[in-house]
Amino acid sequence: MAGxxxxxxxxxxxxxxxxxxxxxxxxxxxxxxxxxxxxxxxxMGVSRSTLREAxxxxxxxxxxxxxxxxxxxxxxxxxxxxxxxEVLESLETIASRLKLKISMGESQIETIQADEDMxxxxxxxxxxxLLCVTRVMHAEGRSIAFLQDILPRDILPLKDLQETFTGxxxxxxxxxxxxxxxxxxxxxxxxxxxxxxxxALEIQRGDVLLMFEADLFALDGxxxxxxxxxxxPGYFRFHVLRKIGVP
Amino acid sequence: MAGxxxxxxxxxxxxxxxxxxxxxxxxxxxxxxxxxxxxxxxxMGVSRSTLREAxxxxxxxxxxxxxxxxxxxxxxxxxxxxxxxEVLESLETIASRLKLKISMGESQIETIQADEDMxxxxxxxxxxxLLCVTRVMHAEGRSIAFLQDILPRDILPLKDLQETFTGxxxxxxxxxxxxxxxxxxxxxxxxxxxxxxxxALEIQRGDVLLMFEADLFALDGxxxxxxxxxxxPGYFRFHVLRKIGVP
DNA sequence: CATTAAGATATGTTTAGACAATCCTCATGG
DNA sequence: CCATGAGGATTGTCTAAACATATCTTAATG
Numbered sequence: 001m002a003g004x005x006x007x008x009x010x011x012x013x014x015x016x017x018x019x020x021x022x023x024x025x026x027x028x029x030x031x032x033x034x035x036x037x038x039x040x041x042x043x044m045g046v047s048r049s050t051l052r053e054a055x056x057x058x059x060x061x062x063x064x065x066x067x068x069x070x071x072x073x074x075x076x077x078x079x080x081x082x083x084x085x086e087v088l089e090s091l092e093t094i095a096s097r098l099k100l101k102i103s104m105g106e107s108q109i110e111t112i113q114a115d116e117d118m119x120x121x122x123x124x125x126x127x128x129x130l131l132c133v134t135r136v137m138h139a140e141g142r143s144i145a146f147l148q149d150i151l152p153r154d155i156l157p158l159k160d161l162q163e164t165f166t167g168x169x170x171x172x173x174x175x176x177x178x179x180x181x182x183x184x185x186x187x188x189x190x191x192x193x194x195x196x197x198x199x200a201l202e203i204q205r206g207d208v209l210l211m212f213e214a215d216l217f218a219l220d221g222x223x224x225x226x227x228x229x230x231x232x233p234g235y236f237r238f239h240v241l242r243k244i245g246v247p
Numbered sequence: 248m249a250g251x252x253x254x255x256x257x258x259x260x261x262x263x264x265x266x267x268x269x270x271x272x273x274x275x276x277x278x279x280x281x282x283x284x285x286x287x288x289x290x291m292g293v294s295r296s297t298l299r300e301a302x303x304x305x306x307x308x309x310x311x312x313x314x315x316x317x318x319x320x321x322x323x324x325x326x327x328x329x330x331x332x333e334v335l336e337s338l339e340t341i342a343s344r345l346k347l348k349i350s351m352g353e354s355q356i357e358t359i360q361a362d363e364d365m366x367x368x369x370x371x372x373x374x375x376x377l378l379c380v381t382r383v384m385h386a387e388g389r390s391i392a393f394l395q396d397i398l399p400r401d402i403l404p405l406k407d408l409q410e411t412f413t414g415x416x417x418x419x420x421x422x423x424x425x426x427x428x429x430x431x432x433x434x435x436x437x438x439x440x441x442x443x444x445x446x447a448l449e450i451q452r453g454d455v456l457l458m459f460e461a462d463l464f465a466l467d468g469x470x471x472x473x474x475x476x477x478x479x480p481g482y483f484r485f486h487v488l489r490k491i492g493v494p
Numbered sequence: 495c496a497t498t499a500a501g502a503t504a505t506g507t508t509t510a511g512a513c514a515a516t517c518c519t520c521a522t523g524g
Numbered sequence: 525c526c527a528t529g530a531g532g533a534t535t536g537t538c539t540a541a542a543c544a545t546a547t548c549t550t551a552a553t554g
Contacts, residue, residue: 185488185489186488190307195261208438240435242332244335
């Protein structure tokens with residue numbers, strides 16, 4: 001990216017480190033195992049902590065994958081899930097269209113009690129039982145998304161969920177056809193990975209994630225699902241076509 | 248948020264730290280200066296590094312502001328820039344509608360040479376001169392967004408920019424009325440703050456930012472502007488209404 | 495009274511090291 | 525040949541400390 005605020009573009013040691021790391025990654029074939037952290041730190045003349053800090057941003061961009069006990073590997077930039085967000089679609093649908101593979105990893109279906117926010121969302125009493133479906137989605141041999149849906153018990157039979165769930169609550173609802181769905185209101189933000197999500201996604205706690213928090217509405221206006229989806233940034237490219245507003 | 252993958256919700260020391268910090272912040276009036284990092288670390292029984300790591304996520308949520316040499320302050324959650332992204336509007340327009348104050352801080356207008364990407368974007372030869380407008384936007388006494396627009400020299404007179412620019416290239420283009428604008432194609436992602444952006448936004452390098460990278464098109468289909476906007480997550484709530492797709 | 499400089503305070507960055515947790519390889523035994 | 529366990533390799537987390545940088549306060553001087 002050209003242009004910057006600092007008139008004197010003198011490179012700090014950390015920026016030099018970033019550039020050198022970027023060069024090393026660019027020069028390595030996908031699948032390459034990089035030197036160990038202690039070795040790389042020594043080569044680049046920085047401490048292991050400083051190197052790790054720099055590596056985090058490359059991992060966030062999907063250029064590296066680090067595996068505890070195994071090593072650090074360069075990732076090929078092939079399977080990016082690219083889609084517009086004007087239309088709500090499941091990851092499976094997007095994958096199918098892009099001819100990419102995605103699968104559901106670890107998952108969990110449980111019953112929870114509505115807290116104040118959920119009670120308000122579904123217009124039920126606090127403490128009402130809700131279904132919570134949590135899973136990790138995998139592509140290219142790693143976890144790339146952590147998804148969680150909360151929905152009233154009567155919206156999807158628990159039995160169906162337990163027997164046929166393959167990763168998308170939305171697809172199940174669409175296939176089932178009732179209630180008929182109308183729209184989703186989705187909030188978008190960047191978050192620092194909470195410990196539990198980080199563990200599930202095999203990243204460091206505190207790493208950068210893109211999060212969509214959404215309410216799904218039926219035609220009759222009632223909320224039928226509340227979801228939180230955490231995406232590893234380097235594996236997704238979301239975009240939106242925007243009309244021009246009038247000030 | 249209820250529900251989690253770990254069946255045994257035993258709290259790790261770091262999670263305990265996060266909870267305690269969250270409680271402390273919630274219990275403090277906006278504007279409160281927290282104990283110094285060494286003191287707080289001692290009180291919470293962790294090292295200063297671990298405390299700093301935990302504080303980063305609160306700063307990302309806009310709950311804290313840290314100022315080098317001055318201290319750490321609790322932030323009141325009042326002025327969140329909330330808007331749909333179906334329509335492209337400047338921060339000033341959004342602020343005006345929400346009755347929030349925003350102003351332009353440090354800015355820079357310079358001429359740059361088109362690299363390969365920019366040459367392709369604007370359909371010009373590599374090396375062609377382009378204008379680059381970079382600025383930091385302030386609200387509530389702090390930097391909350393780092394914005395950068397790149398545009399061909401003939402789209403906006405440099406003189407006009409230098410004399411009347413107050414923060415929004417979009418608003419200038421709309422007021423000028425030519426070329427007539429049609430739409431913006433915006434990519435959305437979460438990024439780890441690069442050093443220069445971090446410095447401008449007064450955050451730690453590597454912190455979480457929401458980034459929009461956009462191409463603005465005129466009615467005749469030509470690209471008239473390419474921009475990158477970095478947003479401090481806690482100060483913005485972007486949302487989108489999504490139609491339901493068919494798998 | 496205003497300005498400036500020095501000292502104190504506090505966050506930002508870097509380093510080194512220790513230990514925990516995970517993964518991989520190799521040797522051994524069934 | 526396969527399973528298992530031990531040991532080595534490597535990343536993840538935490539700690540302590542040092543130094544850089546920024547801010548604030550206070551004292552001295554004009």
